[in-house]
Amino acid sequence: MIQSLPGFREFYPAECSLRNHIFRVWRGAVAAYGFVEYDTPLLEPLELFTEKSGDEIVSQLFNFEDKGGRAVALRPEMTPSLVRLVGARVNSLRRPIKWFSIGEQFRFERPQKGRLRSFYQFNADILGVEGPGADAEAIALLIHILCAFGFKAEDFQLRLSDRDLWMYYLEAWSIAEEDRIAVLGIIDKMARRDREETAKNLKPFLADAVDDFLSEVEGLVAIRSLAELEAFMQKARLQKRDLIEERLATWRELLATLSAMGLDPYFHIDLSIVRGLAYYTGFVFEAFEVSGESRALAGGGRYDTLMEKITGQALPALGFAMGDVTLIDLLSEKGLLPKYVEALDVYVVTSGEEPRNAALKDIAALRAQGVQVEYALKPAGFNKQFKQADQLGARYALIYGEEELARGEVTIRDCSKKASFACPHKDLGNVLKAILEEGYWPE
Secondary structure, three states, rough: OOOOOOOOOOOOOHHHHHHHHHHHHHHHHHOOOOOOOOOOOOEEEEEHHHHHOHHHHHHOOOOOEEOOOOEEOOOOOHHHHHHHHHHHOOOHOOOEEEEEEEEEEEEEOOOOEEEOOEEEEEEEEOOOOOHHHHHHHHHHHHHHHHHHHHOOOOOOEEEEEEHHHHHHHHHOOOHHHHHHHHHHHHHHOOHHOOOOHHHHHHHHHHHOHHHHHHHHHHHHHHHOOOOHHHHHHHHHOOOOOHHHHHHHHHHHHHHHHHHHHHOOOHHHEEOOOOOOOOOOEEEEEEEEEEOOOOOOOEEHHHHHHHHHEEEEOOOEEEEEEEEEEEEEHHHOOOOOOOOOOOEEEEEEEEOOOHHHHHHHHHHHHHHHOOOOOEEOOOOOHHHHHHHHHHHHHHEEEEEEEEHHHHHHHEEEEEOOOOEEEEHHHHHHHHHHHHHEEEEOOOO
16 A cells, blocks of 8 residues: 655544644634735745755755756745745835745655644745834734634743844854854754853854853853843943944834733743844744743744845845644644534435435525535435434434425424424525524524
8 A cells, every 4th residue: 555755644634624723723813913815836946945045955855857957846935935926026015015824835854743844834924114013013923823722821932032133242252254154053052962062063163262152152042131131232242332232222122012012921032042044134033832842833033135135126024934733733732622523514314206306406505505515415214314414413404205395394403402393495594594503493
């Protein structure tokens, strides 16, 4: 028997129902913030991703040469495609540009818990807006989404950091501009490595100053409040004091906005979050599960220079992404996923050819009105039909027999209560609508 490929999932009806629940919550939350949906091709030119992330990204992609001789890849993320779309019509798009997507992504990496080769990802981005108001909007949306799934402040925390401050700080330590992204990558992994290994990796960039640098950085990443951050920046040996103060003023504005939104319980400052990708600028953030394995649930930040790099047109931008794999695992552990129930509005039970023909006409009319209706595709006995209605989780049964037909009636049965009544055939549509939508049932 042929098996599915490693890292790819099948979605049986129960799994499909849960996946669609995730999509509904995402769409419901983002609609409240005025975002509109977009989509892009699954298959893109390979250069779209190497232009953004460099040739080293190729090892993480499903890429090949198509029959036209083009180098292509299955999309591993949405941001480059989004930038291309916006860049093509940037002068005609209303600002702010607030777009979201829900799409399947592909990455060639070792399948493990919380990480597969195929996954669905929610992306929300705001383009064309400078200043921390847009950052606050994205952070508020991320927190809103996690709360919409049923998570509470004790279940997750959003960790907020700043790539601009990090760049000023590394410059003060005389780390060359071309080396700063590599140093940030080492800092990004500090929590997962022992101190000796981190110091060894930093040595080529700092030589004999590595121990002093690492000691100071350990103090920086331990900061959890704005007051502590301001005090650290006052003591640190930084040159660009005017830019530092300007950046701290932006921090104060962002935190004040989030506080006014009532979001203080859901986030804290954590400069250990640096987001390894080179294109991030300004504020960056990640949401983590805190009551168990500290798994990352979502992440993002500003990427103000990426639009110009890919399209040649400068446009400030920020956004975040949230994958379904880790999210579903955590929702399941917390008991926050809805139970899958096969439910059906109406099952039609017939006896005899003439009643069946009458029922088929009504079935077509009810389905046209949006009522969910099933019936036996092959004529069968009453007991077998009622058994199938039960298996399908039918809420109501419509019974068409010779006697009902002769009286111009249809028997409506509540399958859970085993109660029934005779409904005039001419009133069936209206009565059934009242039952399904308003809970009507005659005394």
